Amino acid sequence: MKKILSFLLFLSFTIALYPQVNENKVGFELGKGLNIQLDNGMHLFNIGGYLQMDATYSKYASEPGENRFGIQRGLFNIGGDYYHDKFGFMLQLDFADPYPLLDAWMSYKPVKWLKLSAGQKQSLAGPRSMLYDDQALNLGNRSLVNQTFFETGRELGLFVETRNKLGSVGIDLGVSVTSGDGRNSFGSSSTDFDLGGANYSARATLYPLGFFTGQNDLRGADFAREKTVKIALGVGYSYNDGVSNPIGQGHGDFILYDSTGTAAYPDYQKLSVDLLLKYRGFSFLAEYVNAVGNDLQNLYTAPSTNSKLQPKQIADYLRLGNGFTVETGYLFKNKWAVDLRYSTVCPEWDEKNALIEKASEYTAGISKYIIDNRLKLQLAGTYLDLPEDITNSHNWQAQFLVHVVF
Template sequence: MNAQNNLLHTYTLGEGYTLSDSREDYAINLRGYIQPYFELKRYEDPDLNSNYSRVRMRRIRLRLTGYAAQQRIEYRLKFDLSGVSEAGEEMGQYLFDGFITYNFNRDHSLTVGQKVPTTDNRELQMGSQSLQLVERSRVTSVFSTIREFGLFYEGRYRFRNGSYIRPTFELTNGDGINAFAKDRGGLKVGGRIDFLPFGLFFNYGQFRQADLVREQSLKLVIGASYSYNSGMSSRRGRGSGDIIYLNDQGLESLPDYQKYGVDFLLKYRGFSMLGEFMASAASVPTDISQRVRNDGSISTSFEVDGQQDVENYVKGRMMLGRGYNIQMGYVFPSNWSIDARYCHLDADQHSFMNNGTFYNRPNYYTLGVTKYLARDYGFKIQASMTYVEASAGSNDVSSRPITGNEWIARVITTFAF
C-alpha cells in the first residue's frame, strides 16, 4: 500500500486492485477470475461405445465496482468473456451486471439496473468462484432466471436478541438478461424474506458456499421467495420473444408464470449445508389460437397426444414442476474439502422438464473434492463425479435415444486476480 496525492492503492489475491481516497469518500475496485473446465460423460447404454467430452473456459469474469458520496452511491459492471451462462448454456451474453445502488443508510438500499434476482434459489445468490462443487445444481439450471433488469429493494432489521430479518422486493421486466429488444408481456413482481436467528455471517459468508472462514459460532439463514411473471415469452423468464402466442386478432397473448421456494444455509467451523426447494406453475390465457414458429411463420396447431390441446401444449414448452437440492461439505484445516450433493427434479405431466435430451433425469448424486491453494477462494482446484438416473425416453447430447443411466466427471480450476 502507498499513499500519493491522497490516493490509496491496494491489491489482494482474489479481491482485486482497489483505488480509493484517504478519506474513503470514494473507491473503485477491479477484479476477475478464469475457470478452465473439463467434462467427461459416460453412458451406461451398451449400444453407445463412445464417451462425450469437452474442454472449455467455463467462466472468464471481469468485475468493476465502486462507491462514492461516502458510500451512499454504489455501482457495478460485470462481464463474462466466455459467452457461457451461469447455468452452463452457450448464450453469447457478455454483460452480466450493470446497476447503480443508492444506500439510504446501512440497512436499506434501492438498486436500478441488471443484477441477480433474489427470487431465484439461494445457490444463485452465491458467487461462482465460491462454489463448493464444480457445477451448480440442476435446480439452478431449471428454475433460475440468472439476471433481470428492474428495481430492487433490500432491507435489514436487527432484533434485540441479535437476530436479523432481511426482506427484498423486486419489480422487473420479466425478460431475463440483456432484454434490449421489444419488451414482451407485462412486469414481474416478487420478493424474498430471510431470517438469521444467530446473527450475520462473517465476511459475507451468506453469499459464499464453503466455510473457509470457519464460523466460530453457528450461523443459519432460512428464507422464502416468490415471484409472479405476467406474460412470459420464454420457458422460465430467462429471455424475451423466444416463444410467442397470438389470439384471433393477431395480438400477443402470453402465459403467466409463478415461482416459489424455501431454502436454508448453515455454517459452523468448516462445515456447511445448503438446502433448497423450488416449484413453478403457469396460467394459460384462453384466447390463444396461434403460435409463432422459429422461422417467423404462424401455426394454429397445438397438438398434444394426437389432439388439439392449447393449454397443455403451451405448458409443455415451459419449465413446470418441482425440485430440491441438498448439499453439504467440510473444509479441513489443511484447506482440503469433501462435498456431496443430492438433487431431485419432479416434472409436471406437461413440462419442458420432460425433454429427453436436456432434462428427463430425476436424480443426481454428486461427490466432490477441492483443494484451496490460497487463504480464500482466489485459487483452487476441484473435481467431482456425478451419477445421473435417466428416465425412459432420455437421449444423449446428440439426441439419440439411450437406455440406462449416466456418469459425469468434471474438473475445474479457479484463478482469481
C-alpha cells in the same frame, strides 16, 4: 533568518501532513483485485475477475466417452462505491458467454440499512445458491434445479433491499420490479422489443441465531468457520406477467395468441424455499423450487380459433414442475474440502413433449483451497439419472477444475 527557517519548517511539516489528510492508495491482492482508495477511503474502486478452467470427461450409456478442455467462465468486473458506500456500481462481463453482459447496476443507500438499485443484477426470487457469485460455489457448476428453472438468474429493473436486526435476530427483505425478460431483455437491436409484462419479485430471509460472519452467507463453504451455529431461512417468490421464454428470462422463444389472433402470453410464477446452516467448517444447504403457469384460459397456439391450447399443453412451452437440492460439505483447517450434492427435478405433468423430464443428479467433489477461495483445485464426479425410456438415460461426468479469483 530565524523567521525564514521557521516558515520553511512549518511549510515542510504541512506538506508532510497533507498526504495523510488526503491519502490515496493503490494495491493489488489476489482474490481482491486492484483496489484504489481515494480521499482516505471515502471513495473505493475495484477491478477484478474470475477464471474457471476445466478438463471434463463425459460418458453416455450407449456412446463412447468424450473429452473437453475449455474455459467455463471468464469474468471481468469493475465496481466501486463513493462517499463511504453511499453510492455504488458494478459492471461484470463473462467473456466465455456469447452474451457477456451479466451485471450492470448502480445503487444508492439513503440510510445504512436500505439499498436501492437500478440496472441488471441477480434476481431476488431464486433460492439461496442463486444469490452466490459463480466463484462462491462449492462445486464447479450450479445444481440441476438452478440450471432448469433459473440459468443465470439475472433481471433488469429496480431493486429494494433492506437488512435489519430485532435483538439478536437478523432479517433481510427485498422486492424488485423488472422487465420480466431476464438479462439483455431488449434484444440485440432497437427493433427487438421487450415482450409481455413486468416481473414482480420478493425475498425474505430470517437469521434466527444472528447474521453470519461477514459475507459468509453468500458463499458455499464455511471459510469463516462460524464459532456458533448460524442458520438462514429464506423464501423467494416471483410473478411474471406474460412470458415468451420457458423460464421468463428471455423473450421471443414462442408466441401464443388470444381469440382475435393477437399475440398473448401466459403468466409464470416461481416459489423457492431454502435453509442454510454453517458451523466450524461444516455447511448444509437445502432448496426447494416450484414453478407453475397462470392465466392459461383462451390461449391459442396459432392465430385461428381451432388451435386452442389444450390442457397440460402449456408444459410444451414453459418449464413447469418442482425441484429439490440438498448440498453438504466440510472445509478442513488445512484447506481441503469434501462436498456432496443431490438435485432432482420433476415435471408438473408427464407429457410427451414437456420441457422438463424427471431427472436426478448426484455430484461429489474434493477440493484444495490454496489461498482461501482465491485459488482452488477440484476433482468432481457427476451422475445424471434420466428416465429409462430416454436414450443415454445414465450419464457420467468427471471434471478437473482450476479456478482463480484475481
